[in-house]
Amino acid sequence: MMQRDAAALTQTALAALSEGNPAKARDLLEQAIAAGHADVSAWLALAHARSKLGDDTGETAAIDAALALQPGDLRALLAKADHLTAGGDVRAASAFYSAALRYLPRFDQLPPQLQDGLRRAQAANQNVARELEDFVRAKLEARGLGPNHGPR
Numbered sequence: 001m002m003q004r005d006a007a008a009l010t011q012t013a014l015a016a017l018s019e020g021n022p023a024k025a026r027d028l029l030e031q032a033i034a035a036g037h038a039d040v041s042a043w044l045a046l047a048h049a050r051s052k053l054g055d056d057t058g059e060t061a062a063i064d065a066a067l068a069l070q071p072g073d074l075r076a077l078l079a080k081a082d083h084l085t086a087g088g089d090v091r092a093a094s095a096f097y098s099a100a101l102r103y104l105p106r107f108d109q110l111p112p113q114l115q116d117g118l119r120r121a122q123a124a125n126q127n128v129a130r131e132l133e134d135f136v137r138a139k140l141e142a143r144g145l146g147p148n149h150g151p152r
Contacts, residue, residue: 026053
């Protein structure tokens, strides 16, 4: 299959995804990727299709493949962080959100969807920081070292 044909498959798959047909999108994207059209966008679209089909393992694999191609891709970083958050692994997600936050200086130049992702990243990191502060504060209090305890 020629690269042009693989690109056409990807475009058809994206249309199927937007029309609410994730199974068709998945099949077309898998064909396009197998034919060598394996860019970050194709992998992330495949992850989205697999997510819609309830294929958590497949979604994870597609996101990881996107990150393997371009470890610093903002869309892939946010996809990984959001996926981890949805699975309840907020601390692991925080690492990917933190990596995504390096795009903050260009915030105004980003599309609205990516701006929303960076807002999620900021909020998630603030929550993790608060949880860590609360944890440390509780441990200090338990040892009598909190702010409400005077010098000994």
